[in-house]
Amino acid sequence: MQIRAQDIVxxxxxxxxxxxxxxSLNVGSGELVALLGPSGGxxxxxxxxxxxxxxxxxxxxFFGDEDASEKSVQDRRVGFVFQNYALFKHLTVEDNVxxxxxxxxxxQRPPKAEIRRRAHELLDLxxxxxxxxxxxxxxxxxxxxxxxLARALAVxxxxxxxxxxxxxxxxxxxxxxRSWLRELHTRTGHTTIFVTHxxxxxxxxxxxxxxxxxxxxEQIGTPDEIYDHPATAFVHEFIGESSAISAQLREGxxxxxxxxxxxxxxxxxxxxxxxxxxxxxxxxxxxxxxxxPGALQAEVLSVRRSGPTRRAEIALPYDRSSVEVDAPASxxxxxxxxxxxxxxxxxxxxxxDAAGAAVHARG
Amino acid sequence: xxxxxxxxxxxLSALPLKRSSILPGFGLSLGYTLVYLSIIVLxxxxxxxxxxxxxxxxxxxxxxxxxRVFAALKTSFTLALAAAAINVVFGVIVAWVLTRYDxxxxxxxxxxxxxxxxxxxxxxxxxxxxxxxxxxxxxALIAPLGWKIAFTPLGIVVALIFIGLPFxxxxxxxxxxxxxxxxxxxxxxxxxxxxxxxxxxxxxxxxPALLTGFALAFARGVGEYGSVIFIAGNLPFxxxxxxxxxxxxxxxxxxxxxxxxxxxxxxxSFFILFAINLIQAWSRRRFGNV
Numbered sequence: 001m002q003i004r005a006q007d008i009v010x011x012x013x014x015x016x017x018x019x020x021x022x023x024s025l026n027v028g029s030g031e032l033v034a035l036l037g038p039s040g041g042x043x044x045x046x047x048x049x050x051x052x053x054x055x056x057x058x059x060x061x062f063f064g065d066e067d068a069s070e071k072s073v074q075d076r077r078v079g080f081v082f083q084n085y086a087l088f089k090h091l092t093v094e095d096n097v098x099x100x101x102x103x104x105x106x107x108q109r110p111p112k113a114e115i116r117r118r119a120h121e122l123l124d125l126x127x128x129x130x131x132x133x134x135x136x137x138x139x140x141x142x143x144x145x146x147x148x149l150a151r152a153l154a155v156x157x158x159x160x161x162x163x164x165x166x167x168x169x170x171x172x173x174x175x176x177x178r179s180w181l182r183e184l185h186t187r188t189g190h191t192t193i194f195v196t197h198x199x200x201x202x203x204x205x206x207x208x209x210x211x212x213x214x215x216x217x218e219q220i221g222t223p224d225e226i227y228d229h230p231a232t233a234f235v236h237e238f239i240g241e242s243s244a245i246s247a248q249l250r251e252g253x254x255x256x257x258x259x260x261x262x263x264x265x266x267x268x269x270x271x272x273x274x275x276x277x278x279x280x281x282x283x284x285x286x287x288x289x290x291x292x293p294g295a296l297q298a299e300v301l302s303v304r305r306s307g308p309t310r311r312a313e314i315a316l317p318y319d320r321s322s323v324e325v326d327a328p329a330s331x332x333x334x335x336x337x338x339x340x341x342x343x344x345x346x347x348x349x350x351x352x353d354a355a356g357a358a359v360h361a362r363g
Numbered sequence: 364x365x366x367x368x369x370x371x372x373x374x375l376s377a378l379p380l381k382r383s384s385i386l387p388g389f390g391l392s393l394g395y396t397l398v399y400l401s402i403i404v405l406x407x408x409x410x411x412x413x414x415x416x417x418x419x420x421x422x423x424x425x426x427x428x429x430x431r432v433f434a435a436l437k438t439s440f441t442l443a444l445a446a447a448a449i450n451v452v453f454g455v456i457v458a459w460v461l462t463r464y465d466x467x468x469x470x471x472x473x474x475x476x477x478x479x480x481x482x483x484x485x486x487x488x489x490x491x492x493x494x495x496x497x498x499x500x501x502x503a504l505i506a507p508l509g510w511k512i513a514f515t516p517l518g519i520v521v522a523l524i525f526i527g528l529p530f531x532x533x534x535x536x537x538x539x540x541x542x543x544x545x546x547x548x549x550x551x552x553x554x555x556x557x558x559x560x561x562x563x564x565x566x567x568x569x570x571p572a573l574l575t576g577f578a579l580a581f582a583r584g585v586g587e588y589g590s591v592i593f594i595a596g597n598l599p600f601x602x603x604x605x606x607x608x609x610x611x612x613x614x615x616x617x618x619x620x621x622x623x624x625x626x627x628x629x630x631x632s633f634f635i636l637f638a639i640n641l642i643q644a645w646s647r648r649r650f651g652n653v
Contacts, residue, residue, distance in 0.1 A: 053548050073551045086549040090567040100553035103563070148549075155553055 001064050001158040001191050003027040003050060008059035010045055019045045021215040022059070027159075032185050032192045034206035036199060038238070041212040043195045044163055050193065051161050052076045063158055079152030079190070083164040085144040087136040093147050094119040094132040100155035122150040125184070142173040149181075153188070162194035166201065174198075178205055199239055203227060211235050233349040236280040243323040245316065247279040247348065254279055254348050257318035261343050262294025277350040283324045285345040288312065289331035295340040298323070303333045314341060408629070415622040426623040431599050432608060436627055439605040440635075442516060443584030446523030447531075447577050453524075454531025454576065455569065461532070462539045476532050479525055484589030491522055492594040514596030519604065522590040527580030534576035538569055570646050578639040585632055 005025045011018040020042045027033045035043035048054040050061055052073035060069045068076055088096050095102075097119040101110055110118070123129055126146040136144055145165055152160060165181075166174040182205055185192055196202050202209045203223040210220040211234075219231040230236035237244065248255045251274070254263055261279070298314040301322060305311075312327045325341065327333055415423060426432055461473050479487065495513040496502045502513055512518050542565065550560040588606040595602040605628055612621035 051552060053552070073548070074554050074556065077554070078552055080549065080552040082545045082549060084543065084545060086543060086545040088546065088550075088564055088567075099550070099555070099563075103550075103553065103555040103559045151549075151553065 002029045002062075003159050003191060003193070004062040005046065005050055006060045006062065008046065008049055008056045008061075010042075010049060010054065010056045010059075018215050020049075020056070023212075023215070023217055025210060025217065025220070027191060027193055029191055030189045032182075032194075032205065032207045034202035034209045035193065035195045035212055036202040036209050037197065037212035037218075039197060042215045043212045046212070047161050047163055047193060047195050050159070051078045051080050053080070077155060077158050079149075079155060079157030079160045081145070081148050081152050081160070081162045081165050083167045085136070085141075085148045085168075087144055087148060087151070089136050091135075092132065093128065093134050093136070093139070094123065096136065096147055097122055097150045097154050099151060118154060119150075122153055123147075125153070125188075126150045127180075140173075141169050142177055145169065145177065149184075153190075157190065160190045160192040162192065164195055164197070166198075167196075174201070181205065203239075211238065213238070230280075230347060233278060233280065236347055236349070240282060241324065242280045242282045243321075245279045245281065245321050245323060246276070246319060248274075248276055249348055249350060250274055254346070256296070256316065259296060259318070260294065261296075261346070262292075263343060263346055263348075275350050277348055279343075279346045279348045281323065281343055281346045283311065283326040285343065286323065286325045287342045287344055288314075288325050288327050288333075289339050290342065291340045292342050295342045297338045298341045300333050300335050300337050300339060302335055303327065314339070316341075411622060411625055411629070414618070415626045418619055418623055422619070423623050423626060426620055427627050431603070432605075432620075432624055432627075434600045435603050435605040435608040436624070436631070438516065438519070438601075438603065439585055439628070440631060442519045442604075443523055443581050443587075446520050446527055446584050447581040449520070449524055450527045450531045450580050451573055451577050454528055454580075455535055455573065457528070458532045458535040458539055462536055476529050479527075480529050484526065484587065485593065487525060488522060488590035488593030491525060491590065492518070495521060495594065513594050514598075514602065516595075516602050518594040518596065519591050519602060522594050523584040523587060526587050526590055527584050530579040530583060531573070531576035534579065535569055535572045538572040542568060571643060574639055574643045574646060578636055578643075581639075582632060582636060585628065 003025075004027070005023065008020050008023045009018060010020040023042070023046055025033075025046070035046060037043045045054060049056050049059075052061075052068070052071060052075075056069075060067060062068060063076070088099065091099065094116060098115040101115045101118065104110075109115075120129070120132060123132060126149055128143060128146055128150070131139065131143065136147065139147065145168075149162075149165075166177050169177065178201055194205070203226070206223065208220060208222055209226050211218040211226065213234050219226060219235045221229075221231075226235065227239055230239060233244075236242055245256065247261070254261045256279075296317060298316050299320075301313040301315055303310055303312045306326075310327045310329060310333070312325045312333055313322055314325055315322050323341075331339070333339065418426070427436070457476065461469060461476070492513050493499050494501050495518060497506045497511065497513070499513070502511075505512070512521060546564060546568075547560055550564045551557075555563065586606065588604075588610075591604055592607055595604065595607075597603050597607055605624055609621045609624050612618075612624065
């Protein structure tokens with residue numbers, strides 16, 4: 001089922017800014033889309049509006065061709081999974097899963113035995129066979145969330161909506177459930193939208209990622225597009241690691257003070273775009289300890305071990321802004337020493353002008 | 364050198380009576396509890412039983428089945444049960460409104476719930492009688508319909524509802540505060556109607572607290588004296604409650620009769636409260652420690 005949200009505006013009483021400022025989102029049938037962003041960015045609000053748990057001030061929600069805006073949450077047939085599981089504590093696991101079928105009106109309600117059979121089938125799907133008679137309090141967090149997922153799937157939802165589904169779980173269980181959910185999605189093919197503030201989760205799990213910030217979508221695209229070609233300064237800062245350096249754009253070239261950084265010239269900007277801005281560089285896109293075109297002499301501030309490589313913090317000349325660099329083990333780095341550094345790639349964003357548009361140069 | 368072996372150690376702390384805890388003082392607090400309960404609760408009850416033992420079981424029985432005594436006991440217990448049951452329904456609604464909604468004057472209303480605790484019961488009784496009497500504000504309204512509340516068993520129920528309301532509201536309120544709203548949303552997203560969410564999700568979670576409140580309101584209603592006697596009319600066989608009959612017996616210097624009625628009340632109350640406790644234990648198993 002294709003899901004469309006159109007120009008959704010929503011503000012909460014007492015809040016200074018609108019939670020959503022005219023957000024549109026298209027989710028294709030069978031697609032797995034992540035809503036990613038910092039807290040307060042509006043991602044949960046958007047999810048709840050699609051579910052019908054909240055009503056927008058204006059804007060419409062379409063399920064396929066059908067306008068669902070006026071429908072109540074009961075009638076939308078969505079599977080909603082909450083961060084804190086929201087299981088019915090007084091019911092057994094199988095009764096939790098069967099709840100959605102059991103509350104149907106008499107004409108549509110399957111017989112008891114059929115409800116139980118379906119519940120067992122779903123518990124099998126989420127790999128919880130044998131726990132049918134347990135109560136939620138007797139399950140671990142990861143098991144509870146899988147029960148919640150089975151319960152949501154039982155009503156044969158048209159779309160599956162997950163609100164920070166792994167937010168309350170520890171890191172190891174999160175990773176397990178992540179690949180498990182991906183697998184489940186491949187198998188069942190439900191159109192799925194999930195909210196997360198964990199970028200690894202979003203990038204690894206989703207077909208497409210929508211980055212929300214301050215009530216609007218900064219960028220929407222595949223994980224590769226989001227990571228490799230961030231559309232805005234915010235996305236670059238939010239996704240992955242990067243250092244921001246104050247720089248200037250002159251005639252399509254990026255300058256640090258009066259030093260021209262020899263950045264590759266793909267995606268050249270219009271030469272008319274001059275001005276102050278910020279250059280974002282990822283730690284792996286800086287070459288350290290090698291002279292070459294555009295090289296700068298930077299002071300080493302500190303060196304730390306970071307997984308397979310070493311991570312150095314260096315201070316650039318001019319404004320001594322500090323930058324994180326991945327350093328190979330072969331380069332000797334002494335804090336206080338000066339070493340040549342070269343930027344291999346970077347993304348430049350002009351300070352947002354009056355229209356709020358940012359242009360960028362990219363290597 | 365021999366390697367160190369692990370030897371089982373026996374210590375007092377392994378006794379099942381004692382649990383290690385961050386707050387010590389098990390012995391002291393248990394001793395205090397026993398002494399306190401004995402002096403304040405068990406001793407007076409023992410004296411009562413002792414006093415009644417002169418009657419013998421047959422004497423106790425014969426007083427219990429005296430028509431007037433039997434009628435009074437029946438009035439007391441059935442009306443206390445009825446009032447507690449009515450309070451369960453309206454107490455939940457009051458508690459729900461006070462916790463779930465915000466409106467001007469909510470805190471004032473919240474504080475007013477406790478007033479029946481604080482008011483001298485006689486004052487409550489007189490006030491209720493004045494309002495519900497045929498010439499009172501409410502009494503005058505319903506008198507043309509041929510209804511009477513004050514000076515009938517209905518009046519007793521009104522008084523007991525007044526007295527018992529805080530028990531239900533105060534026991535249920537914290538549970539409603541702790542109810543997770545997303546559980547209700549989950550229920551709705553699964554297609555449950557509002558009524559189904561209420562009956563299948565919310566009420567089961569409230570059940571243990573409701574039973575506690577019901578037991579408290581009922582116990583209080585059975586023993587209530589001050590507010591009832593002013594509104595009841597106190598007609599033997601119709602609106603005479605057992606506590607009043609005890610006072611009547613005492614005024615006639617019929618100490619044994621008074622004691623016998625008290626023993627009957629004690630026994631019946633004990634069995635009803637015990638039964639409620641059993642149901643509670645069952646519901647706790649069933650619904651978990653919600």
